Amino acid sequence: MSKYHLDYLEQLEAESIHIFREVAAQFERPALLFSGGKDSITMVHLAKKAFAPGKIPFPLVHIDTGHNFPEALEFRDWLANEVNATLVVRKVEDTIKQKNLTEPKGKFPSRNWLQTYTLLDTIEEFKFDACIGGARRDEEKARAKERIFSVRDEFGQWNPKLQRPELWNIYNGRIHKGENVRVFPISNWTELDIWNYIRKENIDLPSIYFAHERQVIEHEGQLVAISEFVQPDASDVVLTKQVRYRTVGDMTCTAAVESAAANLDEVINEIIATRISERGETRIDDKVTEAAMEDRKKNGYF
Amino acid sequence: MDLLRFITAGSVDDGKSTLIGRLLYDSKNILIDQLEALEKSTKNRTDGSVDLALLTDGLRAEREQGITIDVAYRYFTTPKRKFIIADAPGHVQYTRNMITGASNASLIIVLVDARQGVVEQTRRHSIIASLLKIPHVVVAINKMDLVEYSQDVFNNIVIDYAEVAKQLGLKNVTYIPISALNGDNIVDKSEIIDWYDGKPLLEFLEEVDTAHDIDLDNARFQVQFVIRPQTEELHDYRGYAGKIISGIYKKGDKVKVLPAGLETSISKLEVGGREAEEVFAPQAAVIQLADDIDISRGDAIVKTEDTPVVSNELEVLLCWLDDKPLQTGNKYYLQHNSRLVRAVVKSIEYKLDVNTLQQQPVEGGVKLNEVVKATIRTASPLVYDPYDQFVVNGSAILVDETSNSTVAAVLLQ
Numbered sequence: 001m002s003k004y005h006l007d008y009l010e011q012l013e014a015e016s017i018h019i020f021r022e023v024a025a026q027f028e029r030p031a032l033l034f035s036g037g038k039d040s041i042t043m044v045h046l047a048k049k050a051f052a053p054g055k056i057p058f059p060l061v062h063i064d065t066g067h068n069f070p071e072a073l074e075f076r077d078w079l080a081n082e083v084n085a086t087l088v089v090r091k092v093e094d095t096i097k098q099k100n101l102t103e104p105k106g107k108f109p110s111r112n113w114l115q116t117y118t119l120l121d122t123i124e125e126f127k128f129d130a131c132i133g134g135a136r137r138d139e140e141k142a143r144a145k146e147r148i149f150s151v152r153d154e155f156g157q158w159n160p161k162l163q164r165p166e167l168w169n170i171y172n173g174r175i176h177k178g179e180n181v182r183v184f185p186i187s188n189w190t191e192l193d194i195w196n197y198i199r200k201e202n203i204d205l206p207s208i209y210f211a212h213e214r215q216v217i218e219h220e221g222q223l224v225a226i227s228e229f230v231q232p233d234a235s236d237v238v239l240t241k242q243v244r245y246r247t248v249g250d251m252t253c254t255a256a257v258e259s260a261a262a263n264l265d266e267v268i269n270e271i272i273a274t275r276i277s278e279r280g281e282t283r284i285d286d287k288v289t290e291a292a293m294e295d296r297k298k299n300g301y302f
Numbered sequence: 303m304d305l306l307r308f309i310t311a312g313s314v315d316d317g318k319s320t321l322i323g324r325l326l327y328d329s330k331n332i333l334i335d336q337l338e339a340l341e342k343s344t345k346n347r348t349d350g351s352v353d354l355a356l357l358t359d360g361l362r363a364e365r366e367q368g369i370t371i372d373v374a375y376r377y378f379t380t381p382k383r384k385f386i387i388a389d390a391p392g393h394v395q396y397t398r399n400m401i402t403g404a405s406n407a408s409l410i411i412v413l414v415d416a417r418q419g420v421v422e423q424t425r426r427h428s429i430i431a432s433l434l435k436i437p438h439v440v441v442a443i444n445k446m447d448l449v450e451y452s453q454d455v456f457n458n459i460v461i462d463y464a465e466v467a468k469q470l471g472l473k474n475v476t477y478i479p480i481s482a483l484n485g486d487n488i489v490d491k492s493e494i495i496d497w498y499d500g501k502p503l504l505e506f507l508e509e510v511d512t513a514h515d516i517d518l519d520n521a522r523f524q525v526q527f528v529i530r531p532q533t534e535e536l537h538d539y540r541g542y543a544g545k546i547i548s549g550i551y552k553k554g555d556k557v558k559v560l561p562a563g564l565e566t567s568i569s570k571l572e573v574g575g576r577e578a579e580e581v582f583a584p585q586a587a588v589i590q591l592a593d594d595i596d597i598s599r600g601d602a603i604v605k606t607e608d609t610p611v612v613s614n615e616l617e618v619l620l621c622w623l624d625d626k627p628l629q630t631g632n633k634y635y636l637q638h639n640s641r642l643v644r645a646v647v648k649s650i651e652y653k654l655d656v657n658t659l660q661q662q663p664v665e666g667g668v669k670l671n672e673v674v675k676a677t678i679r680t681a682s683p684l685v686y687d688p689y690d691q692f693v694v695n696g697s698a699i700l701v702d703e704t705s706n707s708t709v710a711a712v713l714l715q
Binding site: 006012014021052144165170 | 303304305372373374375376377379383384386398401402405406513518526527529530531536539541543544545550572574575582583584585586588599623635637638639640693694697698699701706707708711
């Protein structure tokens with residue numbers, strides 16, 4: 001192999017860095033939507049490399065549902081400080097109060113859907129014209145069809161039938177006032193690509209991605225951690241299990257995986273061996289309807 | 303492990319979705335819950351068996367109507383390669399979708415129905431492949447099970463297609479007899495098609511040599527973003543961030559900044575914050591120059607001994623992608639990599655029939671999916687290479703100033 005050859009991770013990295021730089025150059029007020037999960041942590045790493053030795057030229061924005069893992073929040077604050085980035089946090093809790101929204105009910109009261117309100121308000125507050133998100137096309141069918149630069153109207157809505165053709169590596173970010181663009185720099189990465197890149201680049205992750213002991217209940221075959229937001233019913237059996245998280249979302253809608261994988265090599269081996277997809281294994285809310293994501297995206301979701 | 307991007311092209315009933323479903327399924331890239339969802343949606347229909355084509359149908363709107371709206375991207379990995387499939391639908395708006403999907407592909411699978419042979423759609427897909435200069439072509443002759451796995455049928459289609467390929471100047475054409483439905487010659491070599499001694503499709507995709515698809519001889523770079531930290535320790539730092547479009551740059555190289563034409567040399571190279579002695583395509587790099595020159599986004603940095611075309615009068619092929627027709631005299635933005643300039647379409651010479659390649663006169667405006675030869679003038683010069691010689695530095699888009707839509711693919715001549 002010639003020395004002038006990039007392997008697949010280096011190619012993906014180069015593509016993502018190219019996209020980050022296009023965003024910084026084409027937009028006046030971009031923001032990186034930071035969820036606290038491995039995908040957004042990887043994005044921060046890529047953004048850092050894209051603009052080194054300068055700092056990342058846009059803020060990290062966290063839409064805080066109030067249902068986060070404390071480990072993820074702690075890590076978020078540490079990371080923003082580490083890369084010297086501005087961190088903007090807006091709370092779903094406040095939106096619920098201001099707008100008198102109805103809190104979700106039930107055993108797993110997910111505020112996932114309500115995040116959209118806070119996100120759209122935050123976009124308006126800061127006049128963000130580009131929001132960089134960590135969605136990957138391999139995650140889900142609706143995402144497989146979204147462009148890297150995805151124009152949203154003033155209501156934040158995605159119209160799958162009116163997407164701009166995206167040719168070669170040329171990104172058209174021109175928009176009308178009031179519109180914004182969602183940009184997905186890691187569209188072409190798969191879950192395994194992300195993990196392999198984290199290992200290659202030695203990227204730090206919150207501790208909950210690795211095996212630890214936790215009190216859980218079993219719900220439709222998934223393990224859900226007991227927390228102040230999820231309480232066991234009389235019929236639940238509370239178990240203490242060794243688990244790790246494969247994705248990190250809200251405590252109310254993210255399931256744990258039983259695992260003894262304590263380091264990246266072991267986690268990656270388990271993911272290679274698994275026969276269940278990331279969302280299928282860990283998201284409690286996605287099974288509701290096949291088109292759940294399509295509906296949320298059309299309404300302004302990430 | 304490296305990366306291969308390919309596109310699948312076929313008309314509506316050629317079995318394209320089944321082929322992709324089969325590739326994902328047989329290479330064990332379908333997971334249990336995805337399969338369960340598939341079985342569930344098959345049950346909602348009436349025909350019973352698991353339909354592999356459903357694996358690739360994305361949106362609910364599409365599933366309800368049984369059509370595909372747009373280009374979808376699929377991913378799968380084998381121990382040898384990571385693959386990105388651009389899956390473009392085969393009906394109305396096909397040209398637009400196919401160009402979108404094909405623009406980044408280094409290989410195209412042209413599906414031919416063994417019962418139909420080379421048809422108008424096959425020719426059209428192949429013409430687009432030749433226009434866009436996709437380096438590798440696989441002609442997958444599908445539904446061999448429906449022609450009793452006949453070698454004669456296969457051979458006749460090969461003879462017919464070879465004629466098309468010759469006419470279009472397509473190189474690197476490979477023919478594979480398959481049955482996507484039954485899995486013949488997809489992942490494993492078919493036992494029934496024993497007269498075929500080539501590789502099954504997946505093995506071919508894993509081994510096709512793409513190392514030479516990237517040009518390492520002619521160095522091209524365009525400034526995307528200027529990095530100026532303006533901190534105390536990096537007070538005078540000024541780095542030009544961009545993608546190495548092609549070729550290799552070394553520290554000390556004598557370079558020319560275009561279109562201004564000023565000469566200087568490379569003082570420092572960086573990739574991802576780390577200093578490098580040399581950088582090469584398609585790395586995302588930062589170049590620092592020995593002299594303080596006024597450089598901004600869209601400017602090109604090339605070697606003094608090898609310079610591209612610098613001009614504001616452009617001969618182009620336009621693939622029209624918008625519902626609103628193009629008229630002579632219309633003004634647009636032209637975006638060439640990161641360079642954005644105002645442009646006017648001065649004249650439209652002829653229309654290219656995408657079925658026959660014949661030149662035809664243009665009457666009225668240029669409509670969606672039409673390909674025309676035109677002359678464009680830009681407000682400031684473009685630094686480019688002819689697309690035929692140099693895809694990555696010869697492509698651009700037109701953007702409508704009022705709708706902001708991407709309205710045309712531009713192949714610079």
